[in-house]
Amino acid sequence: MTTEIVDPLPATRRPKGIRRVLRRVSASVGLAITVIFLLLTVLAPLVAPYDPYDQDLSSALSPPSWIHLLGADQYGRDMLSRVLYGTRTALLAVVVADGLALAVGCTLGLLSGFFGGWVEAVIMRIVDMVLAFPYLLLALIIVAALGPGLTHSMIAIGIVYTPQYARLLRGQVLSVRQSDYVRASRALGASRLRLMLRHVLPNSVTPILVMATLQAGSVVVETAGLSFLGLGAQPPSPDWGALLADGQSYFLTAWWIATFPGLAIFLVVLGFNLLGDALRDHFDPRRSA
């Protein structure tokens, strides 16, 4: 009878090397996609072969060819140019919606940490209440109240993501409050405002950055989703969700109209997710699975 050779390393440790390499590859892919996306928002007018609004009925619904690399839509508008210009709406959504959530959420989190007591109780109860809502429903209700449109849909998504940041910042306040150096500086007479601005905020930059990156992907999908439903960006603006909605009516005869904007959304979201995961693993190795 042969004895089994016992591996000197536990099973979970062995493949660390491969994983680390893969991690690095996925992180660079994520970074590359995000950088290309950001570059395209700036360079769209230079890179796009046509004006995204230019109609050319003679090439309406023409499939991908050398003249129109990604084909043309029902009005003969060049799909490549429209998809390229769509990066701008997507970036705008990230900046406005994610930025709004970040600014308001972090302020609320800091305020509740700063004042404590009933202010904290009220803010956190409201945050819990918003979190108790299914987020898409909340976005729909807000758009219902404000009326359809890109700005309103961005505000709606921003509000929906606000509680996450408020919770994050409050968690930071709670954990920083316990640390020795904060107790020391409080003992030295540092004011609460100073504690918040000098200690809590700088300590929270990393988790906020990680969350903002991971949320950016969701924001792109959600705003495109609202546009797809007709509640966000309105035609003829080259928004990926609106382009997809357009393409839906033609997808059996002209598959390219819906396919490429969707592919663009997928790639950008994948990029943000890969980058966010990589940032989280880098800054907070405990949380990586």
Added chain:
Amino acid sequence: MTRYLASRVGQLVLVLIGVSVIVFFTMHVLPGDVATLLLGERATAAQLTQLRHQLGLDQSLPVQYADFFWQVLQGNFGTSLRSNHAALADVLTAFPVTLQLALAALALAIAVGVPIGIVAGTRPGSVWDNLLMTATLFGVSMPIFWLGLMLLLLFGDLLDWLPIGGLMPTGLDVPRVTGMTVIDSIISGRPLLIWASLRYLALPAVTLATIPLAMIARITRSEMLAMASLDHVRTARAKGMPEGRVIIRHVLRNAMTPVITVIGLQLGLLLSGAVLTETIFSLPGLGRLMVDSILSRDYPVVQAGALFIAFVFVLVNLIVDLTYGLLDPRIRRS
């Protein structure tokens, strides 16, 4: 246990009151006047004033809210401005369509997602683990409204295996009992109907299942990994327990509590998130009803739908909390 249940039901009522406040005030602080909406732009000032008085719109907001709340308690959400049916009736007609879709998607997500998580979680770092986790990352990054269209293109058009939308083939009607076509077909006992309803459900269910599937797989994997490194698992292995038994009794069972939380949350999200899938596959579900009502400013239906979805969402979360006790004796006792 009874006290715990009572406090949870109390919380549920509080959340619902909060939701009703949010829904009511967002609907009433908005620009645009319901009376003008109902009577059209050409209505005279006298007509408008009279209608506002009839609808109670000339009262202060808190009074209007109290009135709204009292009506809601009696199950009266007003009348749809479009269909002229009771708003709640429209919501209840659409709900089974969404419920069937969400349940089918969730079943699929669990049936595929949990095994994927187990396979990946028991072989961390292996080729399978990396392959499956990359696939799930693709899954969570996928805009499902795009995935749905691509599936339609492939299976509905190119391969022509499955229908491209709707609930049932035209001319083939199921006698309505529950409103869920598959269950109604089974009740009718006609194999033809059962087959048709399943074929129509397949693509929407797969589409809607993608994201929860990926999330369930990822959380199962990471919980399995966390549990596998605990002392009691090492002890079980050390005393010679067969590996399969260790995984099932000691790792999987303990890993299931967070997985069930995610599953419960997903069901709530699926019920409200089905709107995109319903739009692609032309299904007359609750999400689609909400969007159409928003676009046509049919506020009674929006209010009824929002409160109804929130109610179901909170109820599902409560049920999930209660099932913890079944899995984890520590929670049951405390």
